[in-house]
Amino acid sequence: MRIKMASANKTNYCIGCQKVDDAYFIFNSIYWNILLSEDQHNLGRCIVSAKRHAPSLSEITSEELLDFHQVVKTLESSIKKAFGAEMFNWGCLMNDAYKNTPPNPHVHWHLRPRYNYPVKFSGITFNDTEFAHHYTRTEHLTVSSKVRKEIISEIKKYL
Amino acid sequence: MRIKMASANKTNYCIGCQKVDDAYFIFNSIYWNILLSEDQHNLGRCIVSAKRHAPSLSEITSEELLDFHQVVKTLESSIKKAFGAEMFNWGCLMNDAYKNTPPNPHVHWHLRPRYNYPVKFSGITFNDTEFAHHYTRTEHLTVSSKVRKEIISEIKKYL
Numbered sequence: 001m002r003i004k005m006a007s008a009n010k011t012n013y014c015i016g017c018q019k020v021d022d023a024y025f026i027f028n029s030i031y032w033n034i035l036l037s038e039d040q041h042n043l044g045r046c047i048v049s050a051k052r053h054a055p056s057l058s059e060i061t062s063e064e065l066l067d068f069h070q071v072v073k074t075l076e077s078s079i080k081k082a083f084g085a086e087m088f089n090w091g092c093l094m095n096d097a098y099k100n101t102p103p104n105p106h107v108h109w110h111l112r113p114r115y116n117y118p119v120k121f122s123g124i125t126f127n128d129t130e131f132a133h134h135y136t137r138t139e140h141l142t143v144s145s146k147v148r149k150e151i152i153s154e155i156k157k158y159l
Numbered sequence: 160m161r162i163k164m165a166s167a168n169k170t171n172y173c174i175g176c177q178k179v180d181d182a183y184f185i186f187n188s189i190y191w192n193i194l195l196s197e198d199q200h201n202l203g204r205c206i207v208s209a210k211r212h213a214p215s216l217s218e219i220t221s222e223e224l225l226d227f228h229q230v231v232k233t234l235e236s237s238i239k240k241a242f243g244a245e246m247f248n249w250g251c252l253m254n255d256a257y258k259n260t261p262p263n264p265h266v267h268w269h270l271r272p273r274y275n276y277p278v279k280f281s282g283i284t285f286n287d288t289e290f291a292h293h294y295t296r297t298e299h300l301t302v303s304s305k306v307r308k309e310i311i312s313e314i315k316k317y318l
Contacts, residue, residue, distance in 0.1 A: 073217045091250040098291040132257040
């Protein structure tokens with residue numbers, strides 16, 4: 001699965017139903033795949049994507065939701081330990097799916113770890129310049145595949 | 160409870176633990192209060208706030224999460240019927256709490272109904288100019304108390 005949601009521009013194509021891209025894969029649970037986002041402005045930013053094609057938050061099952069909650073606990077704990085995140089923003093948005101006609105949404109969550117100080121990791125200083133505010137930054141911070149591997153490896157140490 | 164989160168500027172003050180403001184109240188469930196947001200740029204925008212002081216998504220219970228899911232289903236269905244919302248953005252952010260030292264976050268969700276056409280209601284045309292995109296608009300659309308009552312009443316028709 002590619003992480004760039006904007007690339008889902010074919011009618012009825014569902015990015016969430018594609019094979020998981022190993023380059024971004026962190027771990028999975030019974031019902032969810034957890035992948036590192038291409039944008040790492042918020043160090044450790046992840047996508048938690050439903051394994052099955054559920055089109056809205058109303059339509060996931062209780063089992064899927066409870067399993068998601070375990071993923072929340074695991075990720076918040078591990079990213080705190082890995083990089084010192086102060087808190088976390090969670091969003092289930094799915095706007096990009098509605099750029100297509102007909103839309104074909106697939107439930108996924110965006111996790112943005114938030115930091116109240118600059119974090120140096122793998123030769124890069126990650127600076128959450130909007131801490132304590134809603135993220136308005138639209139430019140992505142794309143890291144090299146080497147750095148991406150190191151970020152994933154650091155999170156996995158604490159799973 | 161006031162809905163303007165930015166007004167929570169006292170140390171250790173928790174806006175989520177204040178008495179619910181009847182002027183914004185829509186309904187409640189076992190564990191959650193559901194209130195209309197002051198900003199109605201996205202017609203029917205709501206806040207779903209935990210009744211108890213839970214500081215993070217990791218720290219809510221399974222019972223609270225499953226009850227929240229029933230609220231999701233109820234709100235998505237009723238706002239679709241009331242105003243024709245096309246889809247919904249859900250976010251658990253809590254950034255404002257981190258403007259204070261020490262921060263005192265209280266779990267709440269933002270529900271933004273999204274519309275792919277302008278909606279006329281109570282003499283106002285609500286226009287979701289960023290449909291299919293992440294919301295970047297920072298100005299709030301504050302409606303009169305009369306319009307707010309009518310929005311709440313319309314949602315309640317379909318609960």
